[in-house]
Amino acid sequence: xxDKFPKHFLWGASISAHQTEGAYKSDGKxxxxxxxxxxxxxxxxxxxxxxxxxxxxKKDIQLLAELGVKIFRFSISWARxxxxxxxxxxxxxxxxxxxxxxxxxxxxxxxxxxxxHFDLPQALEDIGGWTNRLTVDAFKEYAKTVFExxxxxxxxWLTINEPNVMLLVDQKILGKQIPIKEKYxxxxxxxxxxxxxxxxxxxLVQDGKIGPVPNISLVYPATSSPLDNQASLxxxxxxxxxxxxxxxxxxxxxxxxxxxxxxxxxxxxxxGDKTLMQENFPDFIAMNFYTTVTVEKPMDKNNMSEGxxxxxxxxxxDWGFYKGVTxxxxxxNQFNWTIDPDGFKTTLQTLYDRYHLPIIITENGLGAxxxxxxxxxxxxxxxxxxxxxxxxxxxxxxxxxxxxxGYSPWSAIDLVSVHEGMSKRYGFIYVDRNEKELKQLKRYKxxxxxxxxxxxxxxxxxx
Ligand code: BGP
Numbered sequence: 001x002x003d004k005f006p007k008h009f010l011w012g013a014s015i016s017a018h019q020t021e022g023a024y025k026s027d028g029k030x031x032x033x034x035x036x037x038x039x040x041x042x043x044x045x046x047x048x049x050x051x052x053x054x055x056x057x058k059k060d061i062q063l064l065a066e067l068g069v070k071i072f073r074f075s076i077s078w079a080r081x082x083x084x085x086x087x088x089x090x091x092x093x094x095x096x097x098x099x100x101x102x103x104x105x106x107x108x109x110x111x112x113x114x115x116x117h118f119d120l121p122q123a124l125e126d127i128g129g130w131t132n133r134l135t136v137d138a139f140k141e142y143a144k145t146v147f148e149x150x151x152x153x154x155x156x157w158l159t160i161n162e163p164n165v166m167l168l169v170d171q172k173i174l175g176k177q178i179p180i181k182e183k184y185x186x187x188x189x190x191x192x193x194x195x196x197x198x199x200x201x202x203x204l205v206q207d208g209k210i211g212p213v214p215n216i217s218l219v220y221p222a223t224s225s226p227l228d229n230q231a232s233l234x235x236x237x238x239x240x241x242x243x244x245x246x247x248x249x250x251x252x253x254x255x256x257x258x259x260x261x262x263x264x265x266x267x268x269x270x271x272g273d274k275t276l277m278q279e280n281f282p283d284f285i286a287m288n289f290y291t292t293v294t295v296e297k298p299m300d301k302n303n304m305s306e307g308x309x310x311x312x313x314x315x316x317x318d319w320g321f322y323k324g325v326t327x328x329x330x331x332x333n334q335f336n337w338t339i340d341p342d343g344f345k346t347t348l349q350t351l352y353d354r355y356h357l358p359i360i361i362t363e364n365g366l367g368a369x370x371x372x373x374x375x376x377x378x379x380x381x382x383x384x385x386x387x388x389x390x391x392x393x394x395x396x397x398x399x400x401x402x403x404x405x406g407y408s409p410w411s412a413i414d415l416v417s418v419h420e421g422m423s424k425r426y427g428f429i430y431v432d433r434n435e436k437e438l439k440q441l442k443r444y445k446x447x448x449x450x451x452x453x454x455x456x457x458x459x460x461x462x463x
Contacts, residue, residue, distance in 0.1 A: 004459045005395065010110075010406030011456045012071035013064060013428060014363055016117035016161065018047050019415040021077065023054035027092035030083030032119035033129070050416050051431045052441050057100050059443060060413055063429055065107035067449060068456035072109050073362055073408045074100070075117035075161065078142050085121035086138035094149055101153055111154050112362070112408065114213060115143055115197060117161040118418070130186040130193075131178070133270065139193040143200050151205035158213040158286050158362065159194040163187065164243050165215045181265050188267045191246045191277070198280040209283040212247040213362055216240050216287050218347045222296035222325045231297040231322040234259055238318075239293070241354075244285065248355045250278040259321065284405070285355060288363035289390075292330075292343035298323035314338070335367055335424060339386065345393035345400075352402040359403065364390055365410040367417060367424040370446065378430045378446035387448070391461050409452075413443065428452055 018034040024047060025031075034047050053060055064072055078085065080093030104111045116139070124135045147157075167183055167190075178186070194212060201210040219236040221228035237255035245253045252260075252267075260266070298319055314324035330338040344364070351359060366386035370378050387409060398404050414427035421435050428449040432442045454462045 003395065003461070006398065006405070007459070008405075009459065010071045010360065010408070011452075012069045012073055012112065012406060012408030013067065013412030014073035014408045014410050015053065015412050015415055016075045016114065016119075017077035017080075018050070018075075018117065018119040019411075019418070020051045020053035020074075020413065022047070022049040022052045024048045026054065027080070027096065028083055028090040029077065029093065030079035030085070030090075031122040032077065032079045033122055033125050034119045036122050036125075047416055049433075049438055049441075051413055051433075053413065053415075054096070056441065056443070058103055060429070061100070061103045061107055061109065063443060063445070064109060064412055067428060067453050069109055069408075069412075070456075071112045071156070071406060071408055072104055072412065073112040073114065073158070075114035075119075076146055077119055078116055078139075079119065079121040079123075081145060082121065082138070082142055083123075085124035085135075086141055089145060094145075097146075097150065101150055105153060110156060111150075112156040112158065112360075113146075113150070113154055114158040114161050115139075115146065116159075118166065130189045131182050133189060136189050136193045136196070140196045140200065143197045144204065147200055147204040147208070151201075151208060155205065155208055157197070157201050157205070157208060157210040159197045159210065160190055161213050162215040162288060163190040163194075164239060166190075168239070180263055184260060184265045184267055187242075188269070188273075191243070192270075192273055194247060195276045195280045198282055199276070202280070211282040211284040211286045211357075211360070212244065213286040213288065214240070214243045215363070216244075216289055216347055216351065218292045218343055218350060219322075220292060220294045220327065220343075222294050222327075225297070227297035228295070231295045235293065235295050235316075235318075235322040238321075244351075244355060246277065247282055248285070248357060250281070262320065282357065284358040284360055285351060286360050286362040287347075287351065288410070289344055289347060289361060290364065291338045292327070292340045292347070294325050294327040295322040296325050297321075333366060333386075334369060335420065337367075339366075339389075341389040341393045344390050345397045348394065348397040348402045348404060349400060352397075357403075358405050360406040360408065361394070361404065362408050363410040364407070365426045367420070367426050369423055370414075370425045370430060372430055372432060372444060376444050378444060380446050380448050383446070383448045384451045387452070388461055391455075395461070 024035050083090050101111050201208045219232045221232040242256040316324040330340050332338050366383045411426040413429040414425045414431040417424040430444040432439050
């Protein structure tokens with residue numbers, strides 16, 4: 001096999017609604033948990049304007065067409081379609097995404113749509129959010145509405161972005177901390193909602209394909225000690241496999257069930273849940289990958305706080321089960337996330353052999369403090385380096401037999417990072433604003449834009 005990627009490989013770029021759109025109250029949109037969530041650092045850019053993609057989508061899609069992407073992954077803001085999460089449909093919201101989809105198709109770009117990316121409508125949060133089973137009903141109504149509205153044109157769908165991250169760092173992403181018992185009932189509801197999305201997509205969208213979109217970080221044991229190996233078994237299960245086993249096999253795995261039992265947590269099933277989960281499955285797995293995690297068995301409770309401080313951080317502890325440690329073999333980025341291209345290959349191989357489903361990478365990328373030069377250039381060799389290293393390993397995985405059919409890195413344009421506002425940029429396209437100043441919000445192509453353009457054109461990693 002040559003060094004080229006497969007002929008019809010789906011090169012893309014990804015964003016989410018709340019991190020790019022802005023216009024948070026325009027045209028009838030309701031508030032979401034992202035609009036209301038307390039931010040630890042009030043200096044960071046808010047989501048009210050973000051990258052103003054709502055008003056710049058034509059320009060942004062035109063730039064993506066110039067980049068050469070075949071797919072564009074974005075999410076629909078549920079609260080634009082149902083301002084209260086359910087009930088009355090907001091036609092302006094339906095029209096907006098119709099315009100975005102038309103614009104993509106005119107440029108021969110296939111939309112890949114995430115149904116929900118961290119932005120639950122606030123009205124549903126007010127009735128208990130994912131803890132309340134009514135949120136599952138509201139999600140069904142919402143999913144049915146968008147499949148009916150856009151299913152003729154959009155064939156690739158993703159369910160709910162990273163339920164595993166939402167639960168691991170709940171207080172940061174969902175706006176409030178919840179007790180563990182409630183957390184895993186939420187988890188069950190999220191997974192059931194996803195199963196309904198599989199079912200509805202397969203019923204309503206002709207030739208539609210749908211997949212779960214978890215954030216997968218393979219978990220390594222810190223040493224060859226059997227106890228560290230146990231720690232990695234448990235964190236792998238809680239962090240990764242619980243979600244995908246439910247989506248792809250329709251069951252909770254035994255390690256995860258034991259974890260819940262030891263925590264005194266039991267999940268309530270409604271009649272019909274078992275049939276639903278065992279009869280509806282995805283067509284592919286969409287994987288978000290940034291890093292890997294290394295854990296040991298926690299032995300000393302002193303000076304340790306339980307929990308997780310950041311979605312990809314090693315600063316995690318679950319007493320009795322696992323504790324994150326620094327991996328001495330790996331470098332870190334400016335924001336303390338480890339960089340592990342070999343781990344990317346191992347993750348792809350592990351995922352494929354576990355589930356035997358085609359894989360599309362829907363996030364991967366480097367957050368960095370980019371600088372716009374006086375002549376409006378952004379020199380980001382570090383991002384090119386990161387992408388290059390990961391794509392080399394992706395190609396090795398493909399050669400080793402893993403069915404990877406697309407790569408859509410994070411992110412198409414600069415956007416508001418979940419934890420670091422506008423100071424942590426991921427895009428191929430620079431958006432000229434910072435934390436405090438909106439400036440003109442002009443778009444500039446970074447060096448990585450030209451590098452990725454060349455890659456897409458040749459289907460080969462440029463030197
Ligand atoms: C993923 C999320 C994205 C994005 C990314 C980077 O988990 O799906 O929405 O935020 O992580 O995270 P951050 O913005 O914290 O750097």
